[in-house]
Amino acid sequence: MNKYFAGAAALTLNALLAGSALAQDSIPKTKIPFEGMDLTWINGQNRQRNFPLTVTDKNGETIFTGVALLDGYFNYNFARPKDNTQTISAATGRSNEFSINQASIGIESNYKNVIGRLWLQTGGMTHIVQEADGSVNRGRNTGTGNLKFIREAAAGYHFNVDYGLNVEMGIFMSYIGLESYVLQENWSYQRSMVCDFTPFYFQGARLQYYPSRKFKTELWLLNGWQSYNSWSKNIGFGNSNYYRPSENVQLVANFYYGNDSKSGTTELSKVRRLHHDNSIVARYYKNRSADGKGISQAAFSLNSHYGFQSGDGVKAKDNYMMGTSLAHRLWFNNNKLAWTLRGDYVTNPGGYLAFTPAVAGAIPNDYDIAIASGKALRMGQFSTTFDVMPSDFFTFRIEYAHRIANVPYFAGPGGTTSQTGFSNDAIDPNWKADLRKNENRVIVAVNFRL
Template sequence: MKKQLLTAVMVCSALVTVAQDSIQPATSKVPFEGMNLTWINGQNRQSSSPLSLTDKNGETILTATVLTDVYFNYNFARPKDNTQTISASTGRTNEFTINQASIGIESNYKNVIGRLWLQTGNMLHIVQEADGSVARGRNTGTGDLKFIREAAAGYHFNVAYGLNLEAGIFMSYIGLESYVLQENWSYQRSMVCEFTPFYFQGARLQFYPSKKYKTELWLLNGWQSYNSWSRNIGFGNSNYYRPSENVQLVANFYYGNDTHIAGSERLSKVRRFHHDNSIVARYYRNPGSKGITQAAFSLNNHYGFQAGDGVKAKDNYMTGSSLAHRVWFNKNKLALTLRGDYVTNPGGYLAFAPAAPSAQPNAYDKAIASGKSLKMTQLSATFDVMPSDYVTFRMEFAHRNANVPYFAGSGGTTSQTGFTSDPVDPDWLPDLVKTENRLILAVNFRL
């Protein structure tokens, strides 16, 4: 979601009110002013940013952020290659892994928007390896941009409650959950957010016609792609409505040309459409309590398809939903989240490949080729310990199930030995199973 997403800071008194938007200047009209949105799924939970530089008049010049996220993911199947499959949140099992290390600066000094986030870590490679657009032409490739999480330049216009025009690389607006796992209620993202983009390259226009509503128009190179799949650009639209501090309603749309006909000079005419909507609502709040201090839920629904050039929407679509419930305790220093989600993807055009392609079709390849639709469910329970705004200790149990062999079994998905450096036995096939159980321990630091 995707999801979606990312950290943006409003200056001065508006700092805590907006996430995933550009920095806003201190004007007489500030969108979402007075709303503390740090409880929302997919938003930064920090109420302030200590790394700010101001000029002699007290106006913020720039804000800096440092982030480190480390996890230990125990897969009960114990794959021999230590490779976690079907996840963009975790890529390794049974070992300590730096998932994300990132530093960034953001500014809207004198209405000029500037943003640069640098990154490295395991999650970077998982996400970028899914970008097939870098095979089109030369002067492309993730090598050009791989360590840039987000970079943009633009200008803020004092129109209504704000109008921002920006171009660059952005975190995706599709989906509810964020690319930054610290911002989500769960560590392993829902699968509807895992199967949708994490970044876009293009330009966007953000407009705040009122204090409680934001709409965005996007021109994009494509569906999670640095480069374009064809001569056509993609189009996007995102809408946020917050009638009060306790409710957020979101509707997102995407339309573009995002496929390639293997071995053909002819550009594909397949068009992709995707829509997601969500509601996040806090129905209880008692900040001074030593017991339950907050309770909220989030519901994120997805529908999409691709069609054209002989591809039929009825055979190539995606539907899914994710429902999460979170309860905070002890003045928001402890929290428990329960989540259930499902996704079905006939044709598998968005689903992760469980293993590298080979001459012999594996169990998943055979199932999809026979016309069987992928159906997957996921249940998770997450317990967070948050002694301060700057650190989170997280423990999570996740169970997943699919109607076809889809997850890594004990034999792994790399080779018969588990090493890429060894010749692969021509008779070897990846070990795929229908169920998976994992225990994730994580700690993240953010300043």
């Protein structure tokens, strides 16, 4: 998912370069990658140009930058599931009630070539993403409680080689995909399914190298696919590549290889997983007039994924994921308003990456029956989003989203928890999760960020 990766610049020059207080990359003092490029318009990037929570030393050099974020939403699901549970989404976990999605504070530093980053978090999205990590059941002295409130934490060092060489270790936002973990950075609130079904974080080490002003490549050593711990005897490997020939075009190619998920009841994982995604984001119009009236910018993004897993009796032809997401965005009134249209499609035979709409095995549901019978999941999504952005620090967003699947997959009025809608009530053996083949929602979200 790039769910999370936001950027290509250090905090000292974020406003000029990547405009991202979430920047995972650090800037050399002599040669500056992507120098002079305004990247704040890109899907998956923070649009901030100013960072008021910056602390400098007596010489004016930035010591660290602090960041604060609050994201809340009201997600109206027209099916009105009785348990108010929103299924098949890592962006919204509840429906028909007000929810705090993410509250986060953090500091980032690149002081005297020493890289440091610590982000803390809480909110509904934490429960959806981090607490589903089954790798923490391998052995002792582990668990999601150790790490789930840490969104990102890393330490490293920057070497003045070419346009920059960074070596870091810690917990990072995922480099897979285009859209960010921070929903304000995306053109739409509900992520595309190709991004929602892929990782949001990795624990491991990475090397970032900038051989030129316009290109970045990364090598990763990872515990596994969105896992704090490892599923196997082997580590995972990753590679990410960014090419920006100008500030109007971004080309990305990402790769992952590892052994993931448990094999049987006694064996460590022997299932090999390979995943690739690529994307192009292009701005084809920018209004350079002084008045800023009418359309101020126009851009599109295309993000495509293909991956599979095989081994230990698992066949790639029955366990692969393929999908794409196309979005188009118009900005108005000096970028104070924006309108986005997006369509995406994904197929995932075997369902090894797809969300489960109800607790598998515990609650009978038609999705489990369809997948067990060999039917491949195919799903499409369309959304239209309108943003009001009076400043870099505030976003009001309203979005309509329609989704459709070839198997019963989305929550119906009966919900997916129990016959009463409460998780602490015994489940009637004659009850099963109410699943439908389509879904309609309206999301209203408010975001504050410094």
